[in-house]
Amino acid sequence: MKASLKGRYANEKNTAGATLVVNAGDVKLRASVSDATFVDGPSLNGLTLAVEKPGFFIVDYDVPKKDFRFQFMNTVRVAEMPLELTYSHSRGDNRTAVEGAFMFDSANTVSANYVLGTRNCKLKYSYVHGGDTTFEQCYDWGKMAWDFAISRRVYDDVFKATYQTSNSDLALEWSRNSKFNGTFKISAYMNLAEESKNPKIIAESSWDLEI
Secondary structure, three states: OEEEEEEEEEOOOEEEEEEEEEEEOOEEEEEEEEHHHOEOEOOOOOOEEEEEEOOOEEEEEEOOOOEEEEEEEEEEEEOOEEEEEEEEEEOOOOEEEEEEEEEOOOOEEEEEEEEOOOOOEEEEEEEEEOOOEEEEEEEEOOOOEEEEEEEEEEOOEEEEEEEEOOOOEEEEEEEEEEOOOEEEEEEEEEEOOOOOOOOEEEEEEEEEEEO
16 A cells, blocks of 8 residues: 655645555555645545556546546557557546557657547657657647757756747756655746746655555
């Protein structure tokens, strides 16, 4: 049995949450709560239950909204190269999305995401240089615009910069994943088109515990 504690600290609001995972053979049972579950006394607000078989399916149930979300995954081989396929459907907002990622080799990956019945379609190319630096470029047909990202791993640290041309948003991230000190991420967001470029700072941290 595993437990995970998460905290999120932002300029305007701080939040917290916890997740409990129980292994039942090759299936995982998961229960997640947020601070909304306890802020006004114990309640069902923020409670989510899930059943997951890694690499095959995930079924989420939002208890207060009585809403299901289904996700199915599969990997097939095309010309001896893996093609990862994902299908997801949210019953509440009747939203269905399909996604595919084709890995030509360990350095080059092309992926696509499409929400059925909309213009929300994205095509992304990812290139890994030297095993520790990743370049990504994504075209969003819905916004008719490009997004760019670059990230670099230095030991346990990952530094990432993302730029969205549709709204001139720039994001800088620093994250670390440690077996002993947990995981944290510090992000700064700013809009380069605004006169006042005051960044929005968000810090996130999580700790995994064996029970």
